Amino acid sequence: MTTQEETRIIPLNPSVAAIADEQQQKLADETWRKSIPAQVFLNYFFAINYHIQENDDALGGLQNLPFFRSHSAELNDADVAALTKMLHTSWSTEYALRATAELGDDNFLRNALHWTFPQAYHAIWSGLQAFLYTTGVRSNNGQLMRREVGRLVVKNAYPRPVSFYAAGAYGDFSIHRLPLAGYKAGLHIASKEIDAQAQVGQFLRTTRKMKAQWTRAQVQANPNTAIRSQKTGRPLDKWTASHWQQITWRLGYTTIFDLLGRLRISQTSREIERYVEADIDFRLFHASLLNIVSYLNGVHETYVAKALGLERYRQLVAELPMHLQSGFVQERLRTRVEPVLAPTPPSAPALATEAPQYRMAA
Numbered sequence: 001m002t003t004q005e006e007t008r009i010i011p012l013n014p015s016v017a018a019i020a021d022e023q024q025q026k027l028a029d030e031t032w033r034k035s036i037p038a039q040v041f042l043n044y045f046f047a048i049n050y051h052i053q054e055n056d057d058a059l060g061g062l063q064n065l066p067f068f069r070s071h072s073a074e075l076n077d078a079d080v081a082a083l084t085k086m087l088h089t090s091w092s093t094e095y096a097l098r099a100t101a102e103l104g105d106d107n108f109l110r111n112a113l114h115w116t117f118p119q120a121y122h123a124i125w126s127g128l129q130a131f132l133y134t135t136g137v138r139s140n141n142g143q144l145m146r147r148e149v150g151r152l153v154v155k156n157a158y159p160r161p162v163s164f165y166a167a168g169a170y171g172d173f174s175i176h177r178l179p180l181a182g183y184k185a186g187l188h189i190a191s192k193e194i195d196a197q198a199q200v201g202q203f204l205r206t207t208r209k210m211k212a213q214w215t216r217a218q219v220q221a222n223p224n225t226a227i228r229s230q231k232t233g234r235p236l237d238k239w240t241a242s243h244w245q246q247i248t249w250r251l252g253y254t255t256i257f258d259l260l261g262r263l264r265i266s267q268t269s270r271e272i273e274r275y276v277e278a279d280i281d282f283r284l285f286h287a288s289l290l291n292i293v294s295y296l297n298g299v300h301e302t303y304v305a306k307a308l309g310l311e312r313y314r315q316l317v318a319e320l321p322m323h324l325q326s327g328f329v330q331e332r333l334r335t336r337v338e339p340v341l342a343p344t345p346p347s348a349p350a351l352a353t354e355a356p357q358y359r360m361a362a
Helices: 014-055 077-103 106-134 142-154 193-221 241-246 256-267 271-276 282-308 310-318 328-341 350-359
Strands: 165-167 174-176
Touching: 014 193, 014 256, 014 271, 014 282, 077 106, 077 282, 077 310, 077 328, 106 142, 106 256, 106 271, 106 282, 142 165, 142 256, 165 193, 174 193, 193 256, 256 282, 282 310, 282 328, 310 328
Parallel strands: none
Antiparallel strands: 165 174
């Protein structure tokens, strides 16, 4: 008579299961820890976009700024050709940025940060160059442009949503036009204006701190500018508050354009790899960047249109290359530029249909 041995099921050692769970939790914690820098960076740009959307209304718009109302320029044919070239560069770069959103799934957008960071930066920078050209600043020197646009932000040349800035010496920074910037910034996506302003304020402070430290390094590396010890005559390694104050004038103002400059810095360093490998919402990151690009380009286009004259600007848009025809440039002309330069009378129904689109990324 044959017998069949029973299969003995040995239960998993509870301690082994606990170790596996602990290792899995450690792995998750490590992934989150590595994702924090990228998450903070996403938080910053989402907060900028949130602040823009929350404060983008008629009262804080270009048409109410004395600087904008008095803006004019004498432009000859060569100037128009130069402006056209700058705008085409801006629009073509923005076109490429938008194409990424249309093509990509989440994984594609993750790897696309290698080129979307510089695309977002250069799309805005070329538009800024066109605006500065109409103010008489006709240079593509980055330091000069940043200094001049900083002065324009302080002079209220920009609408309220992007008129914030930081000033002051290292260790004594002050934030302007962001009344809630003093609150502590969290590690989560902004859901209220107080969250957004706190995160933008922190972004301004960290960016200005980096600029101050970089400027100190440049000053101390130059024998003609280095601050030296009165005893030894050697460049000082340790600085007091008074030493930092001596280089504050070199910093200029820290504005949204310096924050956008962090995209360029990140793209050219190892930081970009940390972002690509992080566990964050890349689609949200891309959407935030695109909205900021669209808003600032709309501001600069309105200034250029005012300097050129609306009809001349309309003609420029009508003669766009094929890839830019019937797209976001025409949409911004209709929803951003024309309502400011040729506003529809308040009683006209068209005003009600145009207004909501003013807040969208055209």
